[in-house]
Amino acid sequence: MTPAARVAAAIEILDMIGDGTPAEQVLTRWGRGNRFAGSKDRAAIRDYVFDVQRIRRSAAWLGRAATGRGLMIGLLRRNGVDPATLFTGEGHGPAPLMDYEEALPEGEMPHEDAWNLPDWLVERFEAGLGAQAAETALALQGRAPVTLRVNTSKSDTSGAIRMLSEAEVEVVGNPLSPTALTVVSGSRRIRNSAAYLDGFVELQDASSQAVVDALPPAARVLDYCAGGGGKALAVVARGAQAVFAHDIDPSRMRDLPLRAARAEAEITQLEGSDLPTFGPYDLVLVDAPCSGSGSWRRAPEAKWRLTPAQLENTMAVQDSILDDAAKLVEQGGTLAYATCSILPEENRARVDAFIARTPGWQCVYDQTFAVSALGDGFYTAHLKQT
Ligand SMILES: C[S@@+](CC[C@H](N)C(=O)[O-])C[C@H]1O[C@@H](n2cnc3c(N)ncnc32)[C@H](O)[C@@H]1O
Known part of the structure; x- marks a missing residue:
């Protein structure tokens, strides 16, 4: 496809997304209906579509319309590309710019945009x-870094870097965590590399790794909201004696056995009814469901979809999870709370509300990780009984 045809495809896809259909779904459908598009074309179109989701308001302002066409004109302008060079009507590209599209908007962009x-x-x-x-x-408007965690139970950092370089994946150390490696090039080759397939590295954000690094040493650990098990796997690599994983939606943990086998990690999955039987635990980690605001670079549609009511509801869920999880902590143990949110109402405010309604608990540590070139926005706190 010509560069202009890729822009035209992105416009078509953005128009299809217009009604709120998830971008991933529309991209897949478009790919099936346009088999002539090669993998590089599809990757470039996908980048356009997700780049627009990160900056929809700016793109609409710069492109003078919130249509697929307006958004692509705006994205190109924001990237310093003159849209007239691609909107030529040639090579299956979009029709030439109309007068109103050619004129740049007047004044300064409103700060909301x-x-x-x-x-x-x-x-x-x-x-x-x-x-x-x-x-x-x-x-939150840039692309998120791709970051790996070295599985220290199978390899050291230099060994992992060597294996990755054999697969032409170039990485550099990440100061947020000693186990974190930021991918500089070759990210599309990771999933087929021996380092990944044989469990020497896992894909995991560096702030997420730092949250696990900060946990106190503990023998028996429960990952109460395990999801795909990224944090549970990291806890095993730190040398915990027994690691248990639970999620209210067990289907979220379906890949965990495969990931654990690859990493040679032993993790026991528990249903809700089993939690007290295997407890109490020295450390209960609540990696709570949240707005995901710290990771909106990776899922940019989420910031446009979130509503105040959903946020309120999420905060109520966070409160109830903390109440339930606290009951499973061994006397003298730690309840660790974490979110990938940068909104204080989901973070310190939830911890303070928990302490206010649950006598005997105090916060002994908390840390916020800013959204940065190194990692996602995260928050974590450790609570102990006095
Ligand atoms: C942020 S994700 C966990 C990510 C995971 N810890 C990781 O590092 O890959 C939050 C998880 O909490 C789960 N969850 C939501 N409500 C829950 C509840 N009441 N009890 C336990 N898990 C819950 C969700 O199904 C979701 O998988």
Whole structure:
């Protein structure tokens, strides 16, 4: 496909997404109906579509319309590309620019558009993040880094780097965690590399790794919201004696046996009714369901979909999970709370609310990780009984 034809395809896809259909679904459907598109074409189109999701408001402002066409004109302008060079009507490209599209918008972009958030979240960012609000909103507009975790039970960092370089995956150390490697090039080759397939490395964000690094040493650990088990696997690599994984939706853990086998990690999956039987636990990690605001670079549609009511509901779920998980902690043990959110109402506010309604608990540690070139936005806190 010509570069202009890729732009035309992205416009078509963005128009299909317009009604709220998930981008991934529309991209798959488009790929099936346009088999002539090669893998490089599809990757380039996909990048356009997801880049637009990260900056929808700016793109609509710069492109003068929130249509697929307007959004692509805006994205190109934001990337310093003159859209007229691709909107030529040639090579299956989009029709030439109309007069109103050619004229750049007047004045300064409103800050709500520049922040690329819905209005209500602009207010929440301002209220909750103060001086960091603008920086955080802007940081969420780039692409997320691809990061690996070295499985220290199978390899050291230099061994993992060597294996990855044999697969032409170039990495550098990441200061957020001694086990984290940021991928510099070759990220599309990771999943077929021996280092990945044989469990020497896992894909995991560096802040997520740092959350596990910060956990106190513990013999018996319960990952209460295990999901795919990324954190449970990292806990095993740190040398815990027994690691248990639970999730209210067991289907979220379906890949865990395969991942654990690859990593040579032993993890016992528990149903809710089994939790007290195997407990209490020295450490219960609550990696809570959240808005995901710290990882909106990876799932940019989520920031446009989230509603105030959903956020309230999520906070209520976080409260109830903390209440239930606290009952499973051994006397003297630790309840660790984590979210991949940068909204204080999901973070310290939940911890404070828990302490206020649960006598005897105190927060002994908490840390916020900003959205950065190194990793996602995260929060973690450790609670202990006095
Ligand atoms: C942020 S994800 C966990 C990610 C995972 N720890 C990882 O590192 O890959 C949150 C998980 O909490 C689960 N969850 C939601 N409500 C829950 C509840 N009441 N009890 C236990 N798990 C719950 C969700 O199904 C989801 O898989």
